[in-house]
Each structure stands twice: as C-alpha cells, then as structure tokens.
Amino acid sequence: MSMPTTTETSTLPKNFHDAVVRWKDTYLSDFDFLIENWDQHFPNEPQLELCAYREKGMCDRIECGEQVGDPKFLRAGDLDAKRGHQLLGAIRAQASTEFGSIQQHRLTLARAPDEQDQMWVLRMMAEELRHGYQMLHLLLDDDWSSVSELSSADMVEEILSMTTGSHVLGAFNIDFDSFVDNVVFCALIDRVGKYQLAMQKQSAYLPMAESMPQMLREEAFHLATGVVPMRKWVTQAAAGEVYVTLGSLQKAINKWLPRGLEMFGDERGGGTNVRLGLKPQKNREAQELYYKEVAKVVADLNMRYLRARLPDLSLAQAKKTLARIVEGGEVVGGIAPERLLRAPHAHFFRRRGEPAFEMVGVDGEEFTDVDEYSRHLSQHLPESYLASRDFRSFLELLRQVDVGDVAAAEASRQAPSLRRVGGTCPCSKSVRWVVEATAPAVI
Amino acid sequence: MVAREDIRIRSLSEIDIGDIVEIDEKIGGEYRPQVWERRIGYYLRRDPEVSVVAVEGDRVLGFMLGEVRSGEFGLEEPAGWVEVLGVDPDCQGRSIGRALGEAMLLRMKKRGAATVRTLVEEPMEDLGRFFVSLGFSPAPLVAYVREL
Numbered sequence: 101m102s103m104p105t106t107t108e109t110s111t112l113p114k115n116f117h118d119a120v121v122r123w124k125d126t127y128l129s130d131f132d133f134l135i136e137n138w139d140q141h142f143p144n145e146p147q148l149e150l151c152a153y154r155e156k157g158m159c160d161r162i163e164c165g166e167q168v169g170d171p172k173f174l175r176a177g178d179l180d181a182k183r184g185h186q187l188l189g190a191i192r193a194q195a196s197t198e199f200g201s202i203q204q205h206r207l208t209l210a211r212a213p214d215e216q217d218q219m220w221v222l223r224m225m226a227e228e229l230r231h232g233y234q235m236l237h238l239l240l241d242d243d244w245s246s247v248s249e250l251s252s253a254d255m256v257e258e259i260l261s262m263t264t265g266s267h268v269l270g271a272f273n274i275d276f277d278s279f280v281d282n283v284v285f286c287a288l289i290d291r292v293g294k295y296q297l298a299m300q301k302q303s304a305y306l307p308m309a310e311s312m313p314q315m316l317r318e319e320a321f322h323l324a325t326g327v328v329p330m331r332k333w334v335t336q337a338a339a340g341e342v343y344v345t346l347g348s349l350q351k352a353i354n355k356w357l358p359r360g361l362e363m364f365g366d367e368r369g370g371g372t373n374v375r376l377g378l379k380p381q382k383n384r385e386a387q388e389l390y391y392k393e394v395a396k397v398v399a400d401l402n403m404r405y406l407r408a409r410l411p412d413l414s415l416a417q418a419k420k421t422l423a424r425i426v427e428g429g430e431v432v433g434g435i436a437p438e439r440l441l442r443a444p445h446a447h448f449f450r451r452r453g454e455p456a457f458e459m460v461g462v463d464g465e466e467f468t469d470v471d472e473y474s475r476h477l478s479q480h481l482p483e484s485y486l487a488s489r490d491f492r493s494f495l496e497l498l499r500q501v502d503v504g505d506v507a508a509a510e511a512s513r514q515a516p517s518l519r520r521v522g523g524t525c526p527c528s529k530s531v532r533w534v535v536e537a538t539a540p541a542v543i
Numbered sequence: 544m545v546a547r548e549d550i551r552i553r554s555l556s557e558i559d560i561g562d563i564v565e566i567d568e569k570i571g572g573e574y575r576p577q578v579w580e581r582r583i584g585y586y587l588r589r590d591p592e593v594s595v596v597a598v599e600g601d602r603v604l605g606f607m608l609g610e611v612r613s614g615e616f617g618l619e620e621p622a623g624w625v626e627v628l629g630v631d632p633d634c635q636g637r638s639i640g641r642a643l644g645e646a647m648l649l650r651m652k653k654r655g656a657a658t659v660r661t662l663v664e665e666p667m668e669d670l671g672r673f674f675v676s677l678g679f680s681p682a683p684l685v686a687y688v689r690e691l
C-alpha cells in the first residue's frame with residue numbers, strides 16, 4: 101500500500117524532441133537563461149528537464165462512470181470510438197493550453213517589476229513547456245490511428261503551429277497587456293488547469309492518469325506564482341504605492357475570471373466524460389468548486405490589504421472589520437467596500453456556456469440595453485483590453501445576438517473569432533516544426 | 544486514525560497561506576504573512592504532496608510542512624524532514640496533529656524516505672512529547688552551534 105512510488109522518465113523520439121526545442125527557441129528564448137541562473141534563484145531544487153514523467157503504481161481500475169471497476173485502458177487502440185474521440189480532443193486541448201500560455205506570458209515577461217516574480221514566471225513557463233511535452237508524449241507513445249486520420253506527426257505539427265488567436269480555448273487567445281496579466285492569469289487560469297489535471301488523474305486511459313501527478317505538483321507552484329505577487333501587491337497598495345493598485349488588479353480579475361469559468365465547458369455538460377470514466381465531475385460541479393476557491397483567494401487578499409492598512413488591529417478585530425466592510429457595506433478605517441477586491445458574478449461577461457451573452461454585470465445586475473452594458477464593461481475591464489480584437493469581437497457578437505440576428509448558441513461557437521494566421525493546416529507546405537526523421541541531419 | 548469524520552487531510556496549496564498565517568499568529572502572537580508566503584512558496588516548489596494540511600470544510604485547522612532530502616549531514620539515503628507544524632489552538636487535542644503526522648509519514652515513505660527526522664528545541668518539551676507519541680525517538684545526533 102505504501103510502496104515507494106516510481107516515476108518513469110522518457111523523452112520524445114529525436115525529431116519530435118528537436119521540434120519542441122525549436123519551438124522553445126522561438127517562443128521561450130529565456131529558457132537557457134533560466135537554467136543558467138537556476139541555482140541562484142532555486143538553490144538545491146532539482147533542475148527542470150524537458151522530458152515526460154509517468155507515475156507508476158496508480159489505480160488501474162476505472163474510477164467513475166458506467167464501467168467503474170473494470171480495468172483501465174492501456175492503449176488508444178482499445179478505446180471505443182466515442183471515448184477515443186473525447187480523449188484525443190482533451191489531449192489536444194490540454195497541449196494547446198500549455199504551449200499557448202507560453203506565447204501569452206512571453207509578451208510581458210520582461211516588464212516584471214520584480215526579479216523574483218519574473219524568475220518564478222519564467223520557471224512556470226518552462227514547466228508549461230514540459231506539460232506540453234508531456235501531452236505530445238501521450239500522442240506519440242501510442243497508436244491513435246483508430247481514432248484520428250491524422251498521423252501523429254501531423255497532430256504534433258498542428259499543436260506546435262497554433263498561435264495566440266488559433267488555440268482551442270478562449271483564455272489562450274487573449275493577449276497580455278502588462279505583467280499584472282502574467283500574475284492574475286497564473287492565479288485564475290492555471291487554477292482551472294489544476295482542476296482539469298486533478299480530474300484527469302482519474303482518467304480511464306491509464307497513460308493520461310499517470311501523466312498527471314507531476315504536472316499537478318508543478319501546477320501548485322504556478323498558482324503560487326500568481327497568488328504570492330498578488331499578496332505582495334495589495335500590501336504595497338495599502339502602503340500607498342501606486343504601481344499596482346487594487347483597481348487594476350480588480351480589472352484584471354474581471355478580464356480573466358469569465359474565461360476561466362468557460363474553460364470548464366458548458367455548465368450543462370460534462371456528463372459524457374463522467375459516463376466514459378474520463379473525468380469524475382461534470383462541468384458545473386467542478387466550475388462551482390473553482391469559483392468558491394477564487395472567492396477564497398479574493399477574501400484572503402482583502403484580509404492582507406486590510407491588515408496592512410490597519411496594522412494595529414488584532415486578528416479577531418481585523419476579521420470583524422473585514423466582515424463589517426464586505427458584508428455590512430460599511431466604511432471602516434477609511435476602507436470602503438468598493439475599494440476591496442471581489443470575484444465578479446459568475447455570469448459576468450460570458451460568451452460561452454449557460455449564461456453566454458446574457459448581459460450580467462459584475463454584481464449580478466442584469467442589463468437590457470447593449471450600449472449601457474458595454475459602458476458597464478468598459479468601466480470594469482482594463483483599458484488596454486478594451487482596445488483589443490477580442491473585446492471588439494465580443495461586443496459585435498453581442499449586438500448581433502441582441503437584435504436576434506444570431507442565436508446565443510451560434511455566437512458562442514463563433515467566439516472568439518479566430519485569426520488563423522499560423523500554418524495550422526497540417527498539409528500546408530510552409531515551414532514545419534517537426535522535421536521527418538529521415539531528413540538529413542543539420543550539422 | 545483520523546480525528547473526526549469531517550476533517551480531511553490534503554496536500555499543501557497556495558490557497559492555505561491566509562489560514563496558516565492565522566494559525567501561526569494564534570500560536571505565536573505575531574502576524575508574519577511574509578514569512579509564510581516565502582515558506583509555502585518554497586514547499587510548493589519542492590513537493591506540495593509531502594506537506595499536508597488538515598481541513599474542515601474549507602478552513603485549515605492545522606498544517607505540517609516538510610520534505611524529503613538526501614545528502615543532509617552526510618546521510619546519503621533520502622530522509623524525510625518535518626520542519627514546521629501547527630494546529631489551531633482552538634482545535635488542539637483533537638488528534639489533528641496525529642492525523643497530519645501520520646499522513647505526512649506515509650507520503651514521505653512513498654517518496655522513498657527510509658527515516659523521518661525532525662529537530663525540537665530543548666525547551667519545547669510538549670512538541671517532543673507529541674513526536675514521541677507519533678513513534679519518534681531521540682536520535683543520537685548532537686547539534687553544535689556558534690554565535691557569529
């Protein structure tokens with residue numbers, strides 16, 4: 101029962117490994133800097149390696165759904181069509197998020213105001229690269245020909261060719277505007293990752309389950325990479341520093357939380373995955389737990405802020421004061437309720453799922469007029485984001501839904517309107533990341 | 544042997560920072576958020592599964608942080624180190640410390656540790672007795688120290 105756990109380490113076949121290295125040199129060029137300076141920032145911590153880990157000795161029986169108790173699937177070829185399709189979609193989406201987040205983080209990494217925060221984000225990005233690698237390993241270590249017509253090389257090529265705008269999930273198609281985005285993204289979007297990974301740890305496809313434990317360990321650090329700087333920033337804001345204000349943090353939360361909620365999939369769905377034993381929770385269930393957890397993060401940040409603003413209060417007094425402000429709506433010690441952070445209503449600014457294109461405000465208030473709603477959004481979202489293509493296309497779709505030109509469900513399918521500039525077509529003859537193994541080696 | 548049915552042991556997470564800061568303040572009387580932000584960041588990077596918290600609902604009642612290391616004091620084989628722990632004073636004596644300790648030892652064993660060590664300062668006899676009740680015994684290892 102308590103045998104030492106063993107972990108198997110492997111690398112991709114050379115041409116695929118090299119493809120990821122080339123991708124890394126393009127999108128994560130600071131990787132080598134991280135490795136060179138690792139010991140200075142993370143002394144005595146094992147250095148990151150680009151490889152895949154499989155944890156052995158995990159539960160080998162299906163843990164949920166219709167076939168609970170049956171042996172888990174070891175090979176893709178043994179999966180029925182439906183399960184194979186769902187699973188391949190999940191691996192592809194997961195891989196897309198891992199590579200996609202690096203493309204987002206890189207835009208603003210250099211703007212980090214603090215060296216430690218920057219190194220943490222850089223390490224997190226390198227771990228995301230490893231996560232992507234791990235997903236490619238799932239594709240390449242098995243034979244998916246019974247599930248997909250694409251060759252494994254083409255599947256890998258497709259994933260490595262995605263860019264911000266052509267990724268599978270909305271959150272990964274939005275550009276970062278400042279280092280606040282790097283941090284808030286870690287705290288909110290990587291948190292969704294934690295839920296997905298924890299569910300996939302129970303997957304009926306054993307190689308998927310075995311891939312999760314190490315990813316989850318790394319994910320715990322990614323969340324800290326978000327939450328620890330946020331805690332620091334609210335403390336600085338309490339001292340009157342002007343760099344990252346509660347207002348700008350709030351707007352970043354408003355920008356990302358709706359996308360995080362949508363990553364769970366439609367609130368009414370997820371039953372198929374549960375039935376097939378691929379995930380233990382339906383979408384709504386997991387999403388609600390996530391939302392509660394975000395509310396806890398926000399409450400802790402408020403406490404951190406309040407205690408820095410009013411340092412003479414005891415713990416008990418601080419708790420009472422916070423309750424008076426947040427629940428009682430009072431202004432205490434110069435702190436007004438609207439000054440503190442809050443998780444926007446779960447239906448705010450949604451474009452997918454049950455509340456898609458309902459005009460719901462940050463506090464759950466309902467709007468009937470698009471112009472009024474767009475003004476509300478403009479007051480609660482980061483100014484730089486308002487100028488983005490993503491926001492513009494949301495409003496355009498919302499207007500079409502509002503006048504009845506497009507049904508909300510159809511608008512959801514269109515959102516975000518993708519700008520496919522990358523050579524995502526697997527048969528395109530443009531530069532490929534994956535070079536055929538038989539190609540002459542470059543010396 | 545878990546304290547009460549509604550108390551659950553799980554891996555450390557960044558979401559616990561606020562609660563652990565509170566427990567530490569209740570025990571030691573000092574509010575030290577930065578200390579815990581740094582420490583928890585460290586353990587999360589090292590191995591978030593070996594460090595554990597006891598939760599009731601979504602409130603943390605106790606924590607035990609540590610890790611498995613090799614090469615310490617010239618001991619080559621991996622050994623677990625229990626480094627910091629605390630149980631909310633309102634909840635002490637309800638076997639929460641024991642549940643945390645047992646969970647952590649099991650997790651360390653899974654990581655390949657053959658022994659688990661901890662250091663208790665001499666005046667903290669209570670803590671020593673707690674570890675003895677978890678099956679620890681004083682180790683023949685004398686700590687030397689020098690002021691600089």
Ligand SMILES: CC(C)(COP(=O)(O)OP(=O)(O)OC[C@H]1O[C@@H](n2cnc3c(N)ncnc32)[C@H](O)[C@@H]1OP(=O)(O)O)[C@@H](O)C(=O)NCCC(=O)NCCS
Nearest residue numbers: 627628629630635636637638639640641642669672673676
């Ligand atoms: C030590 C501590 C973790 C124990 O937690 P707890 O939940 O109260 O302990 P439990 O109820 O699980 O008790 C487990 C065993 O330890 C023993 N024990 C616990 N506290 C003890 C004490 N103060 N004196 C003697 N024995 C004690 C119990 O008797 C019990 O033994 P038994 O099962 O053989 O009867 C807790 O008291 C604590 O947090 N103390 C402060 C720790 C601290 O100072 N941390 C900061 C520096 S690291």
Ligand SMILES: [Fe+2]
Nearest residue numbers: 198228231293
């Ligand atoms: Fe990841």
Ligand SMILES: [Fe+2]
Nearest residue numbers: 290293319322
């Ligand atoms: Fe992550």
